[in-house]
Amino acid sequence: MSEQFRLQIGAKRQVTLPVRLLELLALEEGSEIQIYVDKEHATLVPMVSVPRHLVSRALLQEMESRRGLRSSDLTLDEFATQIGVDAKSEARRQEILAALSPRERALLEIIDESRTPATPSVSHNKHAPSTRKKPAIEIEN
Amino acid sequence: MASEHNLIVDLRVKEDILAYLPPLRQQIVGFLMRLAANPFSPDIIDHSIQPYPNSFYYRLPSGCYVFWEIVYLFVTPSVGSLKGVFVRITGARFDFDRKTASELLL
Numbered sequence: 001m002s003e004q005f006r007l008q009i010g011a012k013r014q015v016t017l018p019v020r021l022l023e024l025l026a027l028e029e030g031s032e033i034q035i036y037v038d039k040e041h042a043t044l045v046p047m048v049s050v051p052r053h054l055v056s057r058a059l060l061q062e063m064e065s066r067r068g069l070r071s072s073d074l075t076l077d078e079f080a081t082q083i084g085v086d087a088k089s090e091a092r093r094q095e096i097l098a099a100l101s102p103r104e105r106a107l108l109e110i111i112d113e114s115r116t117p118a119t120p121s122v123s124h125n126k127h128a129p130s131t132r133k134k135p136a137i138e139i140e141n
Numbered sequence: 142m143a144s145e146h147n148l149i150v151d152l153r154v155k156e157d158i159l160a161y162l163p164p165l166r167q168q169i170v171g172f173l174m175r176l177a178a179n180p181f182s183p184d185i186i187d188h189s190i191q192p193y194p195n196s197f198y199y200r201l202p203s204g205c206y207v208f209w210e211i212v213y214l215f216v217t218p219s220v221g222s223l224k225g226v227f228v229r230i231t232g233a234r235f236d237f238d239r240k241t242a243s244e245l246l247l
Contacts, residue, residue, distance in 0.1 A: 055206055055236045060192055063208040066231040067196065072152040073229065076173055079150040083158060085170045094174045 148177035150230040158233050165203055169233050172199070172207055180211060180228045196231075208232040 003024065007015050022028065025046045032047040080087035150173070158166055175185060189197045195211040212227040 054190065055198060059206070059232075059234060059236050060198075063198070063232040063234075064193060064196065066151050066153060066208075067210050067229075069149075069212060069227075069229065070151065073149040074152060074155070076148045076150065076170075076177055079155065079173075079230075080170050082155055083166050083170070084163065085166050087170065087174075090167060090170050091174060094171055094178075097171075098178075 147226060148173060148228045148230070151232070154230050154233050161205070165205060168201055168203060169205065169207060172201060173230060176207075176209065176228050176230075180209075180226070205233055205235055208234075 003020070005018055005021050007017070009015055017027070025033075025044075027033065027046055034045045034047050036043045036045065074082065077087050080090070158169060161169075175182070179185075185199060186197075189199045191197050195213075196208075197211070198206050198208045200206055208231045210229050210231055212229050214225040214227065
């Protein structure tokens with residue numbers, strides 16, 4: 001059985017979700033929802049937080065479809081050359097890293113993380129996360 | 142220990158990362174070198190996810206994921222030897238499409 005809810009947007013763009021809606025969707029304070037907008041319709045989907053080291057099923061499937069040896073495969077040297085990385089200097093860097101203790105390597109990784117851009121340089125990437133501020137959602141007590 | 146000749150890269154990985162900035166490309170190649178040296182190193186395996194048999198991925202500090210498969214050219218690889226073992230890189234990508242746990246568990 002489907003149910004409908006009519007909500008009013010209040011001051012500061014806030015919306016109060018009815019308790020019944022929270023029960024139906026198993027939501028509680030602190031839960032996240034995502035709203036998909038398609039033209040004049042919107043769908044609200046409850047979200048579950050997942051560890052960030054797990055990748056999406058779509059990406060996993062795409063990578064799985066690439067399995068299997070191919071005649072076009074590149075050696076590591078060919079690959080590094082074609083993407084403009086000096087393999088010899090990187091190999092030297094790796095030798096130096098290998099001589100470090102695990103703690104020193106972990107510290108370097110933190111430094112690397114702060115230096116390396118977390119996103120590709122392509123500015124028109126349609127999948128890039130939005131930086132727009134989300135309106136707050138107030139939950140009815 | 143494996144040599145760099147035991148690591149091969151799917152041509153499509155080049156397309157994956159050509160848009161990335163040089164420091165990130167260098168980070169990816171650095172990780173591939175570690176993989177080439179020993180794909181079964183605890184440093185790598187203990188921090189990797191194995192979603193399917195002989196298929197792995199690892200999250201770099203930048204958030205980029207590197208995917209690879211282990212290819213055995215011999216039916217029975219001898220214990221402790223990497224002869225006949227190839228690492229084949231299948232991808233190096235960010236995951237901007239990751240949405241929900243339900244999607245992961247479908």
